[in-house]
Amino acid sequence: MLQIDHISKSFSTGRDKRTVVLDDIALEIHAGQSIGLVGESGSGKSTIIRCALGLMKPDTGNVRYGGIDVHRSGRADMLAFRREVQLVFQDPYASLNPRMTVEELVGEGLLVHKLDGSASGRRRRVVEMLEMVGLGEEALGRYPRSFSGGQRQRIAIARALVIRPQLLICDEPVSALDVSVQAQVINLLQDMQRELNLGILFVAHDLAVVRHLCSTIAVLERGKIVERGTRGDIFDNPQHPYTRSLLAAVPIPDPAVGQARRAKRQLAL
Ligand SMILES: Nc1ncnc2c1ncn2[C@@H]1O[C@H](COP(=O)(O)OP(=O)(O)O)[C@@H](O)[C@H]1O
Ligand SMILES: [Mg+2]
Numbered sequence: 001m002l003q004i005d006h007i008s009k010s011f012s013t014g015r016d017k018r019t020v021v022l023d024d025i026a027l028e029i030h031a032g033q034s035i036g037l038v039g040e041s042g043s044g045k046s047t048i049i050r051c052a053l054g055l056m057k058p059d060t061g062n063v064r065y066g067g068i069d070v071h072r073s074g075r076a077d078m079l080a081f082r083r084e085v086q087l088v089f090q091d092p093y094a095s096l097n098p099r100m101t102v103e104e105l106v107g108e109g110l111l112v113h114k115l116d117g118s119a120s121g122r123r124r125r126v127v128e129m130l131e132m133v134g135l136g137e138e139a140l141g142r143y144p145r146s147f148s149g150g151q152r153q154r155i156a157i158a159r160a161l162v163i164r165p166q167l168l169i170c171d172e173p174v175s176a177l178d179v180s181v182q183a184q185v186i187n188l189l190q191d192m193q194r195e196l197n198l199g200i201l202f203v204a205h206d207l208a209v210v211r212h213l214c215s216t217i218a219v220l221e222r223g224k225i226v227e228r229g230t231r232g233d234i235f236d237n238p239q240h241p242y243t244r245s246l247l248a249a250v251p252i253p254d255p256a257v258g259q260a261r262r263a264k265r266q267l268a269l
């Protein structure tokens with residue numbers, strides 16, 4: 001579905017100086033597959049997403065969606081791409097327009113993509129979607145400020161999924177939430193993935209967060225993928241020292257417990 005084909009990117013950092021931010025990144029996401037991309041802050045995660053969305057052109061390599069180069073696609077392909085690939089951002093406070101009601105926020109994609117002509121048809125789909133994310137019809141006329149962080153992220157997820165995308169890209173969607181709420185939002189994404197056969201690219205700086213949701217995990221260190229594997233590979237048999245250090249960074253209540261077990265407990269919240 002989405003193919004990130006050996007992209008590299010550097011930025012100019014002063015006279016005659018460039019910093020390599022992405023170094024030969026290759027990543028493929030198939031329909032219905034969920035991939036976790038994990039790395040510290042500044043490792044290049046959001047830059048990969050910008051390139052994948054066609055918002056930033058890599059210096060070398062290319063990105064294809066359904067076989068079409070996202071940096072060279074025509075208007076019709078771009079429109080389809082914008083419908084099929086949706087985003088959820090880190091900060092549900094900043095990503096939702098405070099002057100729009102939940103009905104407007106969630107229904108906007110239907111209008112933009114002309115997916116449901118009548119106002120009553122749109123409302124039906126918005127209510128259906130709100131119920132899927134655990135909010136009810138009573139949310140329709142309310143504004144984002146009257147919801148908690150976790151609820152806002154549910155609204156953002158409903159807004160992204162109402163037009164039935166094929167791929168959801170999540171850029172640290174739970175980093176701004178309390179730990180107890182994080183697990184709820186991840187569970188919701190997992191349910192959505194199963195119900196809608198959604199592909200997910202889930203970006204996080206914390207390995208524990210992706211373990212539950214992602215069958216495949218790639219570890220990014222300073223713009224380079226240093227390790228990738230199934231969740232079992234990464235958690236039970238990490239090969240790269242950087243992966244091990246990320247696993248060790250998961251809070252450890254009991255030093256006698258093995259690393260994989262610790263991470264597991266972390267997620268059982
Ligand atoms: N437009 C830009 N110009 C210069 N440097 C940038 C730009 N965008 C990102 N960077 C740098 O690239 C690195 C990776 O950034 P980013 O992709 O946002 O990391 P992450 O999302 O993993 O925290 C950082 O060092 C950041 O300062
Ligand atoms: Mg980022």
